[in-house]
Amino acid sequence: MNDMNLDPIFHDNPVQLSDVTIVIPIRVESEERKNNLETILNVLNRDFSTSIIVREGDKKQKFYPPEGIDNLIYEFVYDEEDTFNRTRHRNQLLHQAKTPYVGVWDTDAIAIPEQVAEA
Secondary structure (H helix, E strand, O other): OOOOOOOOOOOOOOEEEEEEEEEEEEOOOOHHHHHHHHHHHHHHHHHEEEEEEEEEEEOOOOOOOOOOOOOEEEEEEEOOOOOOOHHHHHHHHHHHOOOOEEEEOOOOOOOOHHHHHHO
């Protein structure tokens, strides 16, 4: 994902999504997934004015959020299960959101900002 051209589309005028919280449940199973999450956080921060909650569930913390990401809440939750229960973590994140709308983001995909703004 880091090879993608991520030219800023809304860089000078981020899309205002103050009524939306983006939640990202994750287990960092590879360096690529960690890099993907970092890229996604930078893109979201650059193109949108919104709240973001990242929840890492694992036996050991493997992700450390980059500096300068506005409106980011990161939490590490000890999870000893061998299989990541994405649904359980997602549902807990949904309860944490303080906005009327919530978007669940996948760490392996980047959406075009125009599409998110239109949605």
